Amino acid sequence: MVGIETSQHVKLSYEPAGVGERILAFFLDGFFIGVYYLVVIWIWGYVNDIGINPESAIQENMWVLYIVLVIPMMLYHLISEVISNGYSLGKKIVGIRVVKVDGTRATLSGYLVRWMFRLVEISMTSGVVAFVTVIMNGKGQRIGDILGKTCVIKERKNVKLDNTLFAEVADAYQQVFPQVAELTDKDIRIIKEVLDSRSHYDYDNWFLMLQKTRKKIEERLGVQDHDLRGDEFLKTVIKDYNAIHGK
Known part of the structure; x- marks a missing residue:
């Protein structure tokens, strides 16, 4: 449990997301990113195929492909979590969310720090560093979360x-x-x-x-x-x- 103490001096707790849930959310997000990549490439190929001079058009407009394809894929996690209050599509489906360690909404700086450390923890090490850190930490935190003062928690389901x-x-x-x-x-x-x-x-x-x-x-x-x-x-x-x- 992630414990916090309220202004009434009552200790409350949040259940951190499990490693399995985070991995599942990661693969779901990867799937959605992959679908986006294929759709953009298909549209790009189709538009250039019907052009008068496809080869020259491709060379001249590569910057368009970079903006439309590469940048959104790089910023996917940061933008989705900022806009959706700690969710990405994968996290939303699995039922987990990024919050501050006190259970409130994470700040922009918190999202930014954890996104920047994705490069080392996940992209460059195939997720090994993040996996080990979350296991050892026990509070739903990888290095980016610890430095950004955030954690990933389970959402309550079936609200009554x-x-x-x-x-x-x-x-x-x-x-x-x-x-x-x-x-x-x-x-x-x-x-x-x-x-x-x-x-x-x-x-x-x-x-x-x-x-x-x-x-x-x-x-x-x-x-x-x-x-x-x-x-x-x-x-x-x-x-x-x-x-x-x-x-």
Whole structure:
């Protein structure tokens, strides 16, 4: 897991992408690049074949081929990740993404650094350096990621209502803690992350994190006297928040 600590001093985690997933995404991207190459070459050949003087046209217009073919292939990973928020076509299909080490969107400098190191880690060494680094690092990072302060993580799939800030609240539901109106979407998101992280930790560590979160929220709301367990209290806070905001 890639661990981070939020402003509420709650430690959250992201699951780094596995080597197999990264390799699969790499080959998928290679396939798409190959298709692009074949299509451009076919169009180039067709256009020159129908010309009046194909040989001279080819020589005079080689710069066009270079711009249309070579540059996009060289910049494919950089451009696609910058435009698509950490995705390339291959990564999108596999379900992995480039992010900053704190789980937020990577910066342009981060994308640029990891792209520049592709030349050494992947292109010049057939991916051996990147493979070894990711295995040894254990955080979804190759050298370019380490220097660019990025990592590659798995995306959550099959998003349901429970994976969002929203919670189903019955029409007749009575609020327990009206003070939750003081909380923000960010606070509720942190609470849900803590509740959902049960499967990522052994029970003792998760329980300590749960109690720490409960204490922080109780302090924020100014409530202490209630008979709810830690997880029940936090789930009630989420329901109250949704009831107040009509979600």
